[in-house]
Amino acid sequence: MRLLVIGGTSFVGRTLVSDALGRGHEVTTFNRGLTGKDVDGVEALRGDRSTDEGIRPLAGRRFDAVIDPGGLVPAHVLRTARATAGSAPFYAFVSTTAVYRTWDTAPVDESAATWPGAADQEGDPADLGKLRVHKRGCELAVEQVFGLGASLIARAGSIVGPYDNLGQLPWWLTRIAEGGRVIAPGDPARGLQLIDVRDISVFVLDQVEAAAGGVHNVVPDGTNTTMGRLVDTCVRVTGSDATPVWMDEGFLLSQGVQPWTELPLWIPDLPDVGGFWAVSGASAKAAGLRTRPFADSVRDTWEWLRSGGEVQAAPGTPPFGLAMEKEQQVLAAWDSRQAGDN
Ligand SMILES: NC(=O)c1ccc[n+]([C@@H]2O[C@H](COP(=O)([O-])OP(=O)(O)OC[C@H]3O[C@@H](n4cnc5c(N)ncnc54)[C@H](OP(=O)(O)O)[C@@H]3O)[C@@H](O)[C@H]2O)c1
Known part of the structure; x- marks a missing residue:
């Protein structure tokens, strides 16, 4: 054609x-x-x-x-x-x-x-x-x-996928590749689409x-991965020594961490965003849409980044990701809460 x-x-x-x-x-x-x-x-x-x-x-x-x-x-x-x-x-x-x-x-x-x-x-x-x-x-x-x-x-x-021009999955891959303790948001079982x-x-x-x-x-007809698999797959494909630190959503919100932008692809499990990962893909599926395993998307996006790929942000795209300093502050606050200091 x-x-x-x-x-x-x-x-x-x-x-x-x-x-x-x-x-x-x-x-x-x-x-x-x-x-x-x-x-x-x-x-x-x-x-x-x-x-x-x-x-x-x-x-x-x-x-x-x-x-x-x-x-x-x-x-x-x-x-x-x-x-x-x-x-x-x-x-x-x-x-x-x-x-x-x-x-x-x-x-x-x-x-x-x-x-x-x-x-x-x-x-x-x-x-x-x-x-x-x-x-x-x-x-x-x-x-x-x-x-x-x-x-x-x-x-x-x-x-x-490769050539991502928003930068959400690329941020997770890049951050996790750096290693150390990484904030992981909410319930690892939370589904994503x-x-x-x-x-x-x-x-x-x-x-x-x-x-x-x-x-x-x-869209995939239903959720096709979870926050836990996203984080774990990033650890696996990057070969990183990163340690995910799972924190409950209420704590992260109380620390002023912004869902979606600061921790990309994190949508809190709250009623006002209850449809975010629940769009029907039945019509496209019936018309022939096939979706590959999410792990392939993670692996190939990492390959693209490793081979010099860079996110060229689409018009109006906000910067994605959590500043290192804020990450350290939130980790310290979490540790102190876990230790019962506050
Ligand atoms: N990323 C997501 O998660 C997501 C989710 C849902 C929907 N979408 C949709 O997916 C689409 C993604 O598009 P893409 O950016 O990947 O498409 P693309 O075709 O790969 O890139 C956008 C193209 O538009 C050209 N362009 C911009 N202004 C132009 C103009 N005035 N005249 C002629 N060409 C122009 C740009 O080239 P020049 O600048 O050189 O002209 C560029 O080649 C968007 O419609 C977005 O709304 C994205």
């Missing part, structure tokens, strides 16, 4: 490009040339979809499908969809499960209510506060131009090849 990938140089897009080339497709990428290097073997078009002038390099081109992995601003996606509507019969967009109003508070499937979005909304790609509404607007832009039958909306959950970027890529390409339109949550 002749595929147009918008972006294609960071994480999800980069993986899609390299997998598509591996399947023998001809791949054209379209980006500004700012974020990363194009994968060898593509035809690289330079342009900027944030303006009418910038999208012109797409004029007069023909493709069998457009894949849009990284759209963050509805008006930019609408412009891209309009520019390609006459020249490609199918459009695949990578969205997020955060488009559901209640995705973090309650279990959701594809029938759950979404945030209102507007297909022509302008915005700042780095404004993560608007991500949920903007991504929904992006989906509407695709639906408006291509229709639901000729478009794939792949709503990804939390993504892990993490999707490998390569599994998203296989799923999207399969749907694109079959021109199978639809809306799917692209």
Whole structure:
């Protein structure tokens, strides 16, 4: 197939490009040339979809499908969809499960209510506060131009794997590789639902090849690992002498440790985030999604880091990880609590 990938140089897009080339497709990428290097073997078009002038390099081109992995601003996606509507019969967009109003508070499937979005909304790609509404607007832009039958909306959950551009699993690997006593949050049995970027890529390409339109949550169908296995697997693959120190969540919160950002992928087991790791993946599974063992994601992300891979943070991404000084303070407070000193 002749595929147009918008972006294609960071994480999800980069993986899609390299997998598509591996399947023998001809791949054209379209980006500004700012974020990363194009994968060898593509035809690289330079342009900027944030303006009418910038999208012109797409004029007069023909493709069998457009894949849009990284759209963050509805008006930019609408412009891209309009520019390609006459020249490609199918459009695949990578969205997020955060488009559901209640995705973090309650279990959701594809029938759950979404945030209102507007297909022509302008915005700042780095404004993560608007991500949920903007991504929904992006989906509407695709639906408006291509229709639901000729478009794939792949709503990804939390993504892990090589070329990670958020840096959550890479932080755990790097910290644990340093060794010593490492804070491990909450209950080791707490389930997590993490999707490998390569599994998203296989799923999207399969749907694109079959021109199978639809809306799917692209997540494992149920939790696929635990906090304990995450920590233990990081210890194992890095060969570290790190010793996890499991601390209860109430203590960590009382110490001002921020879930998700300071201790990445830690979501406290509290009712107001009771849906965080409970998104239904049944629809994608029925459509063919297969998910690899989580340990493979950890091993391959470590291999990527060890071979010089660096996290190139996506627009608006907060820094992830706990400062060493704060970690030491929290460990000391924990020791003193355990010793009954306070
Ligand atoms: N990480 C997670 O856990 C997670 C969870 C759920 C959903 N998601 C979604 O997954 C997607 C990940 O995307 P990605 O960053 O990995 O995609 P990507 O395609 O690998 O990288 C983003 C691309 O967009 C290009 N780009 C940015 N602005 C552009 C513009 N104005 N015109 C043309 N190209 C432009 C960038 O290149 P230039 O800068 O060189 O133009 C870059 O190649 C996002 O949509 C995110 O919302 C992520």
